[in-house]
Amino acid sequence: MTNSTSSWETIIGLEIHIQLNTLTKAFCDDPARFSTEANTQTGYVSLAHPGTLPLPNGKQVESAVRLGLALDCTINTHSWFERKQYFYPDLPKGYQISQQASPVCLGGRMDLETSQGSKTIRIHHIHMEEDAGKSVHDTDPVWSRIDLNRAGVPLLEMVTEPDFRTAEEVTVFLTDLQRLVRYLDISDANMEEGSMRCDVNVSVRPSGSEEYRERCEVKNINSRRFARKAIEFESARQIALWEAGQAVVRQTMQFVPEEGVTVPIRQKESAHDYRYFPDPDLPPIKISQAQLDTWRNSIPTLPSEYLRLFTREKNLSLADAQVLAEDPEVARYYVELVQEEPALNKSAANWLIQTMLPWLREQNKKIGELPFGVKSLGFLLSQVRLGVLNLQQAQEVWIQITTSSQASLEDLVKEKLDAARQFDIPGVVEDLFSSFPVEADEFKKGKKKLLGFFLGEIKKKFPGIPVKEVQEALNRYLAG
Numbered sequence: 001m002t003n004s005t006s007s008w009e010t011i012i013g014l015e016i017h018i019q020l021n022t023l024t025k026a027f028c029d030d031p032a033r034f035s036t037e038a039n040t041q042t043g044y045v046s047l048a049h050p051g052t053l054p055l056p057n058g059k060q061v062e063s064a065v066r067l068g069l070a071l072d073c074t075i076n077t078h079s080w081f082e083r084k085q086y087f088y089p090d091l092p093k094g095y096q097i098s099q100q101a102s103p104v105c106l107g108g109r110m111d112l113e114t115s116q117g118s119k120t121i122r123i124h125h126i127h128m129e130e131d132a133g134k135s136v137h138d139t140d141p142v143w144s145r146i147d148l149n150r151a152g153v154p155l156l157e158m159v160t161e162p163d164f165r166t167a168e169e170v171t172v173f174l175t176d177l178q179r180l181v182r183y184l185d186i187s188d189a190n191m192e193e194g195s196m197r198c199d200v201n202v203s204v205r206p207s208g209s210e211e212y213r214e215r216c217e218v219k220n221i222n223s224r225r226f227a228r229k230a231i232e233f234e235s236a237r238q239i240a241l242w243e244a245g246q247a248v249v250r251q252t253m254q255f256v257p258e259e260g261v262t263v264p265i266r267q268k269e270s271a272h273d274y275r276y277f278p279d280p281d282l283p284p285i286k287i288s289q290a291q292l293d294t295w296r297n298s299i300p301t302l303p304s305e306y307l308r309l310f311t312r313e314k315n316l317s318l319a320d321a322q323v324l325a326e327d328p329e330v331a332r333y334y335v336e337l338v339q340e341e342p343a344l345n346k347s348a349a350n351w352l353i354q355t356m357l358p359w360l361r362e363q364n365k366k367i368g369e370l371p372f373g374v375k376s377l378g379f380l381l382s383q384v385r386l387g388v389l390n391l392q393q394a395q396e397v398w399i400q401i402t403t404s405s406q407a408s409l410e411d412l413v414k415e416k417l418d419a420a421r422q423f424d425i426p427g428v429v430e431d432l433f434s435s436f437p438v439e440a441d442e443f444k445k446g447k448k449k450l451l452g453f454f455l456g457e458i459k460k461k462f463p464g465i466p467v468k469e470v471q472e473a474l475n476r477y478l479a480g
Contacts, residue, residue: 006207007206007207008204008205008206008207008235008239008242009165009204009205009206009207009208009209010164010165010166010202010203010204010231010235011162011164011165011202011203011204011205011212011215012162012164012165012167012169012170012200012201012202012231013159013160013161013162013163013164013200013201013215014158014159014160014164014170014173014198014199014200014201015157015158015159015160015198015199015201015217016157016158016159016160016174016177016196016197016198016199017131017155017156017157017196017197017198017199018067018155018156018157018158018181018186018187018189018195018196019131019153019154019155019187019194019195019196020032020059020060020063020153020154020155020156020186020187021185021186021187021188022057022059022060022063022154023059024057025045025046025057025130025152025153025154026054026056026057026060026097026128026129026130026152026153026154026155027045027054027055027056027057027097027130027152027282028043028044028045028046028052028054028055028152029043030042030043030045030046030152032152032153032154034149034193035149038136038145038147038148038149039146039147039148039149040149041149042148042149042151045152046092046148046151046152047092047148047151048092048093048094053281054097054279054281054282056081056282056283056285057154059154060128060154060156061104061128061285061287062295063154063156063184063186063187064104064105064126064127064128064156065104065105065287065292065295066184066186066295066298066299067105067126067156067158067180067181067184067186068104068105068108068126069295069296069299070180070184070299070302071105071108071109071110071123071126071180072107072108072109073105073106073107073108073123073125073126074105074106074107074108075104075105075106075287075292076102076103076104076105076106077286077287077288077289077292078102078284078285078286078287079099079102079103079104079284079285080099080101080102080278080279080282080283080284080285081097081098081099081128081278081279081282081285082097082098082099082100082101082276082277082278082279083095083096083097083098083276083277083278083279084096084097084098084100084129084274084276085274085275085276086273086274088132088135089135089144089146090132090133090134090135090146090147090148090151091132091133091151092133092148092151096129096130096132097129097130097279097282098127098128098129098130098157098276099127099128099129100127100274100276101276103125103126103127104126104127104128104285105123105125105126105127106125107122107123107124107125108122108123108126109121109122109123110123110173110176110177110180111304112169112172112173112176113172113307113318114166114168114169114172115168116166116168119163119169120163121160121161121163121164121169121173122160122161122163123158123159123160123161124159124160124161125158125159126156126157126158126159127156127157127159128154128155128156128157129155129156129157130151130152130153130154130155131150131151131152131153131154131155132150132151133146133147133148133149133150133151134146134147134148134149134150135147150194156186158177160173162201162203162212167227167228167231167232168228170200170224170227170228170231171224171225171227171228174191174196174198174224174227175224176303176304177189177196178191178196179303179325179326180302180303180304181196182327182328183300183302183303183328184299184300191222191223191224192222192223194222197220197221197222198221198227199217199218199219199220199221200217200218200221200227200230200231200234201215201216201217201218202215202216202217202218202230202231202234202235202238203215203216203238203248204235204238204239204242204248213242213248214247214248214249214250215248215250216234216238216248216249216250216251216252216253216262216264217251217252217253218230218231218234218253218254218255218262219252219253219254219265220254221255226255226257229255229257229260230255230262233255233260233261233262234253234262237262250267251264251265251266251267252264252265252266252267253265300328301328301331301332303325303326303328303331306321306324306325306331306335307321307322307325309335310324310325310334310349314338314345314346314349315345315346316345316346316349320349320350320353323353323357324349324352324353327367329366329367329368330352330357330367333352333367333374334348334349334352336374337352337374337377337378337381340378341378341382341385343385344378344381344382344385347381347384347385348378348381351377351381355395355398356370359402370402371401371402372401372408372409376408376409376410377409379409379410379413380394380397380398380409380413381394383413386468387466387467387468387471388466388467388468389413389416390459390467392459393416396416397409397412397413397416400412425465425466425469425470425473426473428458428462428465428470429470429473429474429477432454432457432458432461435457436454436457439453439454443474443477443478444477444478446478448478451471451474451475451478454474455467455470455471455474458470
């Protein structure tokens with residue numbers, strides 16, 4: 001189901017929950033790790049036993065501030081926690097500890113590159129809170145079960161301004177945000193496992209209008225593909241209502257992936273429905289300038305900076321740059337690989353994308369587990385660039401070094417070069433000229449364009465031959 005007419009504009013805002021990778025939960029020392037066995041990561045505080053008191057998690061505060069700094073947010077150095085009152089069976093206390101009046105991060109932005117060009121998305125705020133448990137409805141024909149392993153796990157909630165206009169912009173934003181939090185090492189942001197989830201607020205209006213019409217919120221979307229489908233269906237549904245002379249009712253919706261539709265689950269709540277008030281058991285969060293400076297200095301080179309470096313200085317395509325910037329270890333490896341030899345920019349990127357990264361995925365290894373150093377790979381690729389080795393020979397060296405060879409990469413390259421020196425270069429050239437007498441005659445008369453033709457034929461006929469020496473021999477013919 002897609003928009004029926006271009007005379008409507010879709011307005012989208014996101015609320016994104018990021019589950020942090022802290023060792024313990026937000027307000028107690030219960031482990032925050034994932035477990036498939038229900039109710040094994042719970043203690044007195046997680047279960048809300050009477051008389052238990054919460055304690056703030058310093059790593060949650062640090063993660064929130066570092067994410068805010070990376071997004072150019074203003075850091076609120078004096079914030080506090082509040083109780084958000086609502087009833088869910090999987091919410092043991094009957095309220096959630098959250099922030100409403102004083103979020104830890106205010107403002108901010110993220111710049112996107114989409115198929116329609118550049119776009120800036122404004123961040124409204126980022127606040128800290130705890131997760132609820134999980135209701136399980138599909139393990140018993142009669143009863144729903146409650147798993148409280150996730151109850152109290154620390155979350156960051158990011159709320160954007162309604163700046164999105166297409167589903168593509170949303171999926172690019174989620175991809176870039178996922179990459180960013182992984183660079184900061186504050187979350188694995190695995191949407192399929194629920195460690196990053198988003199609520200999508202959708203409304204529509206006539207193109208050219210500045211009004212904001214009633215919106216609906218689609219809750220707990222756990223993949224970029226589902227986010228795209230939910231937005232496309234919901235915007236089309238609302239357009240159909242307005243065009244039929246009906247009004248859109250503000251509702252909380254659920255996306256049903258099997259059918260590709262959104263369905264209402266309840267009327268949308270307002271802030272006053274939750275009866276926020278400051279949590280009396282938790283002290284205010286105060287961040288000193290010294291602590292703020294320390295966290296600011298801990299922020300690594302960010303993916304957006306790598307993308308600019310790769311596309312503007314290394315002249316890579318945006319698609320290749322995005323592949324290399326996906327993993328911070330790969331991005332750093334590439335930078336180190338080409339810093340000594342700028343001429344390797346594109347060939348090194350091609351090697352990483354086409355050879356190295358597929359091998360690492362197949363072997364389930366990290367780039368730091370390669371059996372050679374970055375300088376060794378630089379040496380191999382430089383030999384290819386200089387024409388000392390061809391790509392086929394380089395691939396043979398790669399296979400040897402990543403399978404059974406005990407030799408170093410440099411030794412394997414030297415073995416290839418020693419074997420190549422066994423060729424009778426003048427004899428090879430004469431044999432080639434005999435195979436192509438017409439072209440050979442034109443070449444000897446000075447037709448330089450045939451040099452590439454002869455080099456290509458020699459590579460096919462004599463794999464492993466030192467191409468640079470062959471080219472020198474051919475050039476001697478051109479010189480008479």
